[in-house]
Amino acid sequence: MSFQLNSPLDMHLHFREGAMLDLVAPLSAHSFSGGVVMPNLVPPVDDVHRLDAYERQVRAATSPLGFEPYMTLFMRPYTSEELSELRDRIIGVKLYPAGITTHSDQGVKNMDDVADTLRMMEEMEIPLLVHGETQGFVLDREVEFLSTYEQLASRYSKLKIVMEHITTLDALRLLDRYDNLYATVTLQHLMITLDDIAGGLMNPHLFCKPIAKRPEDRDALLSAALAPHPKLMFGSDSAPHPRDKKECCGCAAGVFTAPVALQILVELFAKHNALDALQAFTSDNARRIYGVNPPKKVVEFDNCGDVIPERYGDVIPIFAGQSTSYAITRVDTEL
Amino acid sequence: MSFQLNSPLDMHLHFREGAMLDLVAPLSAHSFSGGVVMPNLVPPVDDVHRLDAYERQVRAATSPLGFEPYMTLFMRPYTSEELSELRDRIIGVKLYPAGITTHSDQGVKNMDDVADTLRMMEEMEIPLLVHGETQGFVLDREVEFLSTYEQLASRYSKLKIVMEHITTLDALRLLDRYDNLYATVTLQHLMITLDDIAGGLMNPHLFCKPIAKRPEDRDALLSAALAPHPKLMFGSDSAPHPRDKKECCGCAAGVFTAPVALQILVELFAKHNALDALQAFTSDNARRIYGVNPPKKVVEFDNCGDVIPERYGDVIPIFAGQSTSYAITRVDTEL
Numbered sequence: 001m002s003f004q005l006n007s008p009l010d011m012h013l014h015f016r017e018g019a020m021l022d023l024v025a026p027l028s029a030h031s032f033s034g035g036v037v038m039p040n041l042v043p044p045v046d047d048v049h050r051l052d053a054y055e056r057q058v059r060a061a062t063s064p065l066g067f068e069p070y071m072t073l074f075m076r077p078y079t080s081e082e083l084s085e086l087r088d089r090i091i092g093v094k095l096y097p098a099g100i101t102t103h104s105d106q107g108v109k110n111m112d113d114v115a116d117t118l119r120m121m122e123e124m125e126i127p128l129l130v131h132g133e134t135q136g137f138v139l140d141r142e143v144e145f146l147s148t149y150e151q152l153a154s155r156y157s158k159l160k161i162v163m164e165h166i167t168t169l170d171a172l173r174l175l176d177r178y179d180n181l182y183a184t185v186t187l188q189h190l191m192i193t194l195d196d197i198a199g200g201l202m203n204p205h206l207f208c209k210p211i212a213k214r215p216e217d218r219d220a221l222l223s224a225a226l227a228p229h230p231k232l233m234f235g236s237d238s239a240p241h242p243r244d245k246k247e248c249c250g251c252a253a254g255v256f257t258a259p260v261a262l263q264i265l266v267e268l269f270a271k272h273n274a275l276d277a278l279q280a281f282t283s284d285n286a287r288r289i290y291g292v293n294p295p296k297k298v299v300e301f302d303n304c305g306d307v308i309p310e311r312y313g314d315v316i317p318i319f320a321g322q323s324t325s326y327a328i329t330r331v332d333t334e335l
Numbered sequence: 336m337s338f339q340l341n342s343p344l345d346m347h348l349h350f351r352e353g354a355m356l357d358l359v360a361p362l363s364a365h366s367f368s369g370g371v372v373m374p375n376l377v378p379p380v381d382d383v384h385r386l387d388a389y390e391r392q393v394r395a396a397t398s399p400l401g402f403e404p405y406m407t408l409f410m411r412p413y414t415s416e417e418l419s420e421l422r423d424r425i426i427g428v429k430l431y432p433a434g435i436t437t438h439s440d441q442g443v444k445n446m447d448d449v450a451d452t453l454r455m456m457e458e459m460e461i462p463l464l465v466h467g468e469t470q471g472f473v474l475d476r477e478v479e480f481l482s483t484y485e486q487l488a489s490r491y492s493k494l495k496i497v498m499e500h501i502t503t504l505d506a507l508r509l510l511d512r513y514d515n516l517y518a519t520v521t522l523q524h525l526m527i528t529l530d531d532i533a534g535g536l537m538n539p540h541l542f543c544k545p546i547a548k549r550p551e552d553r554d555a556l557l558s559a560a561l562a563p564h565p566k567l568m569f570g571s572d573s574a575p576h577p578r579d580k581k582e583c584c585g586c587a588a589g590v591f592t593a594p595v596a597l598q599i600l601v602e603l604f605a606k607h608n609a610l611d612a613l614q615a616f617t618s619d620n621a622r623r624i625y626g627v628n629p630p631k632k633v634v635e636f637d638n639c640g641d642v643i644p645e646r647y648g649d650v651i652p653i654f655a656g657q658s659t660s661y662a663i664t665r666v667d668t669e670l
Binding site for chain 1 (some may be wrong): 341472473530539550
């Protein structure tokens, strides 16, 4: 059986820099027509020079494949002049609470420090993207952050706020309580729970932040994606780490899913008789929410069976070596 | 400052067999005067021949160091003749629900299958030791098993039942509700939470079953040990795995603590001004509960500072390479 997606989008991506970017960015650009590129480099992308340099690297690796990178800035207190200059070049500003995940040391320590910036973003209609976790106990971090989302959503009621990579039923419920809240969800959080990471043998390749939660959380997220929930977008949070940073005694957080995410999503949605919902989840919702118009790209899938590669360069993908029912059989960019 | 323990006991130990036993058993025998040796070998220790052979291996590796191994049988339906023959050679029978942890495939699938055996054990005053987890979601397995403990404790009201390696506040509360329930707790479950395993980088060397739970669970277990709770015994559950089974993409469950457990416990209890409680927790409670009289051994500690070894053979201990304030400065076995 054949199935098509039009201009699929990945609304949360980590491309890194240099050789890693050259390895992973084309893999995303092959099957997606655009994606939100996260700014948590070292140093972060937080001024026009960093943005220029990073966008150039990203475009060089992806543009030939018909991919539009939606660039982001790393949240800090910005001036009105800075935001005015940059607003047309970015899709949003990404807020990391300080120290919460990979390369977030320079994140925001206190929301009051960026109050003026948030107000200006609201006026200039620049979306806010948030890694919403506290520094609390690992299973409570997202839920503890929800009150911050509520404060932001009510204080800046015209600011579009995207709760990135949500992992809990509680976050999903909040989505319906504020008009200006939206969310992304990853592939893995639709499929796995903490059991898959630490229930049997320990699996570092499924270890990510926020950590996968309980079965009822996973089930609620999957149901919302399959619905499709109009405010929920696919964002892989695909995060490449070299193998030696994953299979070691202190494994880094992040799952590499980008090159196989769409095939696995097609299989997942087909299994639940919800293929009709996948276009909204992987593209149309994001286009409407962000008002973007990505390059035309038709991606065709057939359930001819495939095997997920053991590795891409030195990076191990999710479900490496496992079989999957759908393969990408055609990508049309010239339409 | 110097501190002494008399005949410390480790009431839950994994020695394995062969070269691994030869490596790890003397490390326990050096500082402990006895310990409960678990029977989950392949095949399990569940008849007189296996018990003979295993006890011989264990005694050969430990007896010269003044260590009494308290042997256990792996639960299966036993005949009255078998139990009568073996009762004076074992400290108890260990029940594993099938498939729940390392080498438990041949465990009990249905409690009714061993009802007769449990009744005979009750009559013969043979304690029951239990790995109390269900096959449920990893964080719920122990709490889901508590109703089984309740059924066992009320149905066999004269059977001594030891809840092994408890990890939750709920299990601790159950301890006080049935006269015939007792418990062991490990070193790591007094010290760590899931945060230490998966809150920052992922740490396979702290991954064990049952998995470490929430801060309130850890705090409750520590408070009970420090009290000291009269029904709570130290049992390290020290489980040696070769390094390549821990630092790989599917890491095995188990923390190796035996050779450093006492030093770390002294430090922990000293920090909480509860050194007075450590003799009960690491020896006297077990002697009273099990009615054992271990070899005399005095272990002396001084807070002269020490560093936990990076490895013992090919096995990495807990907190490898970290400094610790107390060292074992003398062990007297000839008293």
